[in-house]
Amino acid sequence: MKPYRLRPGRLIAKALLALAGFLAVFPLVWTTLNALKNNVDIITRVPKVVFTPTLANISYILGRDSVLTGLYNSVVACGSAVLIGIVLGLPAAYAVARYPNRFAGDIQFFVLSLRFLPPVAVAIPLMVIWLQVGLYDTLPALIVTYSLLTNSVIMWLAIPAFQGVPKEIEEAAFVDGYGAYSVFWRIALPVAARSLIGAIAFSFVLVWNEFLIALMLSSSNAKTLPIVASELSQQGMNVPWGILNASVVLLSLPPLLFLGVLSSFLNSVFRQKKS
Amino acid sequence: MRRRSSLPVTFLVPTLAILLVLSMVPTLYAIVIALQNRELSAPGYSWVWLSNFADLFADRRFLNAVWVSVKWEIVTVVATMAVAIGLGVLMFEVSGSRLRNFYCLLFIIPVLLPRVSAAFVWKFAYHPLYGIATYPYRLVTGGLIFDPLSKAGTALFAVASVDVWQWGLFFAVIVLKLLETLPPQPIEAARLDHAKRWQIHAYVTLPMLKAPLISLMFVKMIESLRSFDLIYVMTRGGPGVATETLDMYAFSQGFIESGKVSYASAMAVLMMIATVITFTMLWKRVQA
Known part of the structure; x- marks a missing residue:
């Protein structure tokens, strides 16, 4: 068991897994964030992480x-x-x-x-x-x-x-x-x-x-x-x-x-x- | 004493009868419609027998759709299995049980999403100007535009990536669970023989799991036939006919463009015959 622990391969494997985990949920998280944004905050060339949230979209949908x-x-x-x-x-x-x-x-x-x-x-x-x-x-x-x-x-x-x-x-x-x-x-x-x-x-x-x-x-x-x-x-x-x-x-x-x-x-x- | 009970009859017969009726009526009716020349706009029809099928084989768009469907099937099945085995083995190798459970939960999420949702999430992510998935490309190239969904060469792969996102991650969980069911002795033995980690999996664990992995591939082949929702939302078969699979073409012939229900049904019948024959043969082989 032990010699494997320090290998760089293990680190790369862990990084790959973390990346896959990120890819699994991030698109959905991003969609949820976009649901809370005003249109101007969505249509930006550089994705906006900080924005003023709004419930307008959700209330529009539910109405x-x-x-x-x-x-x-x-x-x-x-x-x-x-x-x-x-x-x-x-x-x-x-x-x-x-x-x-x-x-x-x-x-x-x-x-x-x-x-x-x-x-x-x-x-x-x-x-x-x-x-x-x-x-x-x-x-x-x-x-x-x-x-x-x-x-x-x-x-x-x-x-x-x-x-x-x-x-x-x-x-x-x-x-x-x-x-x-x-x-x-x-x-x-x-x-x-x-x-x-x-x-x-x-x-x-x-x-x-x-x-x-x-x-x-x-x-x-x-x-x-x-x-x-x-x-x-x-x-x-x-x-x-x-x-x-x-x-x-x-x-x-x-x-x-x-x-x-x-x-x-x-x-x-x-x-x-x-x- | 349980052998003499009436239970099997009362429990089985009604259900099987209903299933038979519900499945055979549409199936047989699909064949009937395919032999006529029904259109949505006109009430009348007559029997044209096999001429719809003859027309199909002269229809280049149909032949294109067959080819696109075959490509779709191969790309999604191969990529899904590769992702599943790769991530499954990685989880098995480097994660403790807590981390495994955590990843398993994450990896199940995409497959639970409605295909329409998944398609939409990624359609926006692939947006050339505002998409989050194309952002790294814009960042690196200083604002160049990359639009994977509207290029004939990349559109199929872009849509397939969503399918693999849903199924590949989910199957990774199953591959991990399968690896966990294996007895530890052969792995220990291989380790004592100084086998490398990848060798252990390539020559010991994966061959031991051959049968369940083939069943898994079989399931994926069936599910890959249901590509319609993704393609309908993301590209509608475009650009041109680059992502027009058989069900997409049947739908557009029957509903969007001309309302030729019989023509569409002839296509559906051919699909049905092809899939039933292929999968029955594969299933018998898997079982044997």
Whole structure:
């Protein structure tokens, strides 16, 4: 061990890591700073670090109807899709994990293969279908489409989570006279809860960040927040940079709230592998 | 006693039925639309069978989009894996457990951002006059202008850098976790044989992780297909058609320029066939 400690290579490695860490967060910090600047402080050839902060951009964003509608649509569409994904995905994942049958491998592959479908290939026909049914540009159409995403992702991630529940606990419950369903409700769900929450959070982030399908399935009423934000950025040359930065910050906050949950989910996945 | 329960049927059948309907209806309908000549502006349509596909292969912009997509796929996958393995090994080598946790937290942040946010953050950072990422260049050259997003030669790489920023850093965390799961004995043995640090990783640890690393690459290949948001916000396929990937071209044919839904759908069907075949083959190979 010891001879390595003094090497310059180690110093360079540490510097590289520090640089990567800096690059990971600095662009976001800078965007947040820009959200607090007046336009004159943003449009400078030399980036300004010292400035008089203003809340004008943020209050402008929060006062715009389009942004509030987008926020509402995003929350309702993603929330409902995640709920549907939970209700349909968790039981199915449990069945695959605990009642192995000869189709288990095929089912897992089918669920994963839903992720191979190019989003355009799903969005174009769905747009035509929803137009014909008269549900184009409505939240129900978006919710149904998103529930395909959440359902498959939750199921995919919940299968290993349920497999990680020690079999002995479930067997003991059976011996105590629990039925198959109450073992699922009272034993498997609570024991696997931590990993399941990670899977659910992941599916939420995935649909919250979704862009292409929302863009194709909405024209005015059902626009989600990413669409509204991207429209702000397409306003020609006189871009209100501060407002734009503020909208990016607003859009990015919800997924970042799950940072803690998701990183501990990641840890638990690998701890399982190790043991 | 659990074998005789009705649970697997009641839990699996409804979910799988819904998933099948939700995925097969659009997939089959995409093929149907591709065989017609629907347009957004006109209500009527007729069957044209394969002529959309014939038109595609004569369309130079389509062939360009195929080439751009292939380039995008290669650049982002290779760069992501390189960054991930590089940073993962570095963290494993020089950081204590506290610092590791700290870096892991930092490196997960970019991938959580909506692609639209990430695209916008970097679009502004790459702004030739006011961007923070182009500032060092302006500083060094005394105010010369460098506009990576509007040059045909650099635009693809500038957009790809955002993708690598999101996925490469995230995968570095996973590579570190994978390295941590390895048993310490082979590493100790190599050390006793006076192997250098980089040799230990090149010949011992990374080959031991071959299977999970290939799965990781597989995941990245799938995610790289979803380039649309980044390109839409940052370049809209420009300059010219330099960053016009297949999904971008399908979108602009179907929606922005002409509303040729059937033509766009034919493109989507080709993408679907190509990806399903490629990934099914790769997946079977990874599993085997």
